[in-house]
Amino acid sequence: MTQPSDTYTQNAASAADKPADGVSASPRLSGPRYISISNQKGGVGKTTTAVNLATALAAVGKQVLLVDLDPQGNASTGLGIDRADRDRGSYELLFGETTADEAAAATKVPGLYCIPSSMHLSGAEIELIDADNREFRLRDGLAAATRRYDYVIFDCPPALNLLTLNALAASDGVLVPLQCEFYALEGLSHLVNTIERVRDAFNDKLELLGIVLTMYDKRNNLSNQVADNVREFFGDKVYDTVIPRNVRISEAPSFGLPAIVYDMSCSGSQAYIHLAREMLKREKALRDAALKSMAEAEGVPA
Ligand SMILES: Nc1ncnc2c1ncn2[C@@H]1O[C@H](COP(=O)(O)OP(=O)(O)OP(=O)(O)O)[C@@H](O)[C@H]1O
Numbered sequence: 001m002t003q004p005s006d007t008y009t010q011n012a013a014s015a016a017d018k019p020a021d022g023v024s025a026s027p028r029l030s031g032p033r034y035i036s037i038s039n040q041k042g043g044v045g046k047t048t049t050a051v052n053l054a055t056a057l058a059a060v061g062k063q064v065l066l067v068d069l070d071p072q073g074n075a076s077t078g079l080g081i082d083r084a085d086r087d088r089g090s091y092e093l094l095f096g097e098t099t100a101d102e103a104a105a106a107t108k109v110p111g112l113y114c115i116p117s118s119m120h121l122s123g124a125e126i127e128l129i130d131a132d133n134r135e136f137r138l139r140d141g142l143a144a145a146t147r148r149y150d151y152v153i154f155d156c157p158p159a160l161n162l163l164t165l166n167a168l169a170a171s172d173g174v175l176v177p178l179q180c181e182f183y184a185l186e187g188l189s190h191l192v193n194t195i196e197r198v199r200d201a202f203n204d205k206l207e208l209l210g211i212v213l214t215m216y217d218k219r220n221n222l223s224n225q226v227a228d229n230v231r232e233f234f235g236d237k238v239y240d241t242v243i244p245r246n247v248r249i250s251e252a253p254s255f256g257l258p259a260i261v262y263d264m265s266c267s268g269s270q271a272y273i274h275l276a277r278e279m280l281k282r283e284k285a286l287r288d289a290a291l292k293s294m295a296e297a298e299g300v301p302a
């Protein structure tokens, strides 16, 4: 496998070094955690990760909202929301034509709601260019939600466009699915730079939460090399959990079901359940650290 470009290595290394500053921005201690699932590369497992992570979080009793920001609408389809029921969705929320409460549809998974991608979303990118407050429309629309969510998860489109910027400006953290294949690392430096730019310009709490390796095939040397390379550069930003390539995962959306509901025992579903557990553990560690530093700042023993 060729070495990643210098720019990639530098940015990757600097991102891996970041925990001391940007990455460890104090988590908010109340209200939902907002998480973008983003990678501008197409077909790397963003939607699969968004749908199954959201389902796994709901399964452990969290109230979860998945916001479909991709005009392809794959997350909405994967959650079984009919096209006919998508007239109030993320487009309408972005343009003030609906509220977060009205747009959030219940899904077959108890505790999991979805703001679908309506057919108008494909025009949003152009319409947003001249809109007021164009990077903050999603954040502001969601802030008015009255349902108490624990997690709000954004399924981003495969582009670093204004829809993705709206998600990043509204998020506490970014989870990056990375497919274990030859071109996996291409463009990662761009994503890392974008996260840093958004943090500087729009949202100082934004952090790179972690990278999750997807479609891993342990029999494939390349998969192993990619995994090793990514861990070398991003260190503990890479989740221990790896999502294997698994045919049951790719079958599930055609039944309008998350893989975890379609076949909970398959290796892919089990991996997503693990990932949710690992994420919750990391979140707890972040929250505990923030509480401790607040207590120290106030001179109170934690
Ligand atoms: N672990 C897996 N094993 C097998 N197939 C998978 C796995 N993860 C995702 N897929 C399949 O790979 C394809 C791409 O996955 P997905 O739609 O989640 O990627 P994406 O990054 O959201 O794509 P896009 O950039 O187009 O939005 C889908 O057909 C999906 O079912």
Ligand SMILES: [Mg+2]
Pocket: 046, 047, 048, 070, 074, 155, 156
């Ligand atoms: Mg997708």
